[in-house]
Amino acid sequence: MIPPADMLLFAAVVREESFTRAARQLGITKQTISERISKLEERLGVRLLERTTRRLRVTGAGATYYERCSAIAAQIDEANSEVQQRHEEPVGLLRVSSPMLYGRRFLSPVISEYLARFEQVRVELVLADRRIHLIEEGLDVAVHIGPLNDSSLVAKKLGEGPVRFVASPRFLAKYGAPSARELRSARCIGFSPFETWEAEGVKSRIDPVLIVNDHELACEAAIAGVGIARVPDILSQDAIRDGRLKVLFGPRPAALRAIHVVYPSRLNLPAKVRRFVDAMATLAQTETPPRGRPRRKRA
Incomplete structure (x- = not known):
């Protein structure tokens, strides 16, 4: 059986009218192309190309064979393009x-x-x-x-x-703004019975007055004056901007x-x-x- 790759190689040689240009296009050596074309001719039992030092000429049999090989090459290119296009389009x-x-x-x-x-x-x-x-x-x-x-x-x-410590103006007016060391005894809104918060380099194990499992609930509770919450910026920034919440412990985020x-x-x-x-x-x-x-x- 004739390898399809050799048929495509022959079509490239005829199309480029040169072993050298075909070798450059296919990324192989001129010697490899010459050897594979010779084996192809031997298997077919016909002369496909006439070679001289200055030019390359296709024989009558070679011209007929080229029409078939180029049609196959075109079908392969079409199939490859169709698959690549489907790969590029999300489905x-x-x-x-x-x-x-x-x-x-x-x-x-x-x-x-x-x-x-x-x-x-x-x-x-x-x-x-x-x-x-x-x-x-x-x-x-x-x-x-x-x-x-x-x-x-x-x-x-x-x-x-960013994550920030926040509290409402009402809460701060009633309880005052705690220092980092006073955070452990402050009224906090947490996510577990005991958790560790860090503010200004000081780690504090807090005992929340309110435990929730949702950041939005924690933010809403902080706005209502329940206690200090540690919540993501994307949740609290609007309330901070309009004054419903104040940032504690300086402008730097508590975490990123x-x-x-x-x-x-x-x-x-x-x-x-x-x-x-x-x-x-x-x-x-x-x-x-x-x-x-x-x-x-x-x-």
Whole structure:
């Protein structure tokens, strides 16, 4: 059987009218091309090319054979282009996971635009404030906030989310603003019966007067004057701006939590994932507040 690769090589030689140019195009040596053409002619039992030191001429049999080989080459190019085009166009179901707060605040516009742009794809969004196992749960991509604990995943950093200590003017008028060392005895809103907070380099084990499992509830309780809360900037910045909350312990954030978009592998990355990751990176450049300073939205 004649190897199809040798038929394509012959078509390239005739098309370029030169062993040298064909070798350069195919990334192989002129000697290799000459040897493979000779073996092709031997297997076919006909002379395809007449070679001289100055020119290359196709025989009658070679011209007929070239028509067939060039048609095959064109079909192969068409098939490759079709597959590549399908690979470039997002299709199928994209399963995305995100922490609840980030998902509610940021993902709705990016998903809406993504679906409007790519009509052959569908999105399933899973909001969960827990550790996500991408592969085990059949997810394509996830937003991760905080330290990365799975080195097998590919991670693209979107930015950093500041966290601040806040309290309402009413609370501060009643109890006063505590120093960092007084935080352990202050009325606090936490997420577990006992947790450790750090302010101005001082670590304090607090005993919350209110325990919640949602940052928005913690922020709302702080606005209501229940106590001091430690909440993400994206949640508290509006209340800080209009005076419903005050920042404690200076302007520096209490912490900066890294925000990444993660996915299983770069190898043969589906277009639906690649395009979504690109959309998330664009969102981060235009919407995410950098290091605690709210960025104005572009007009």
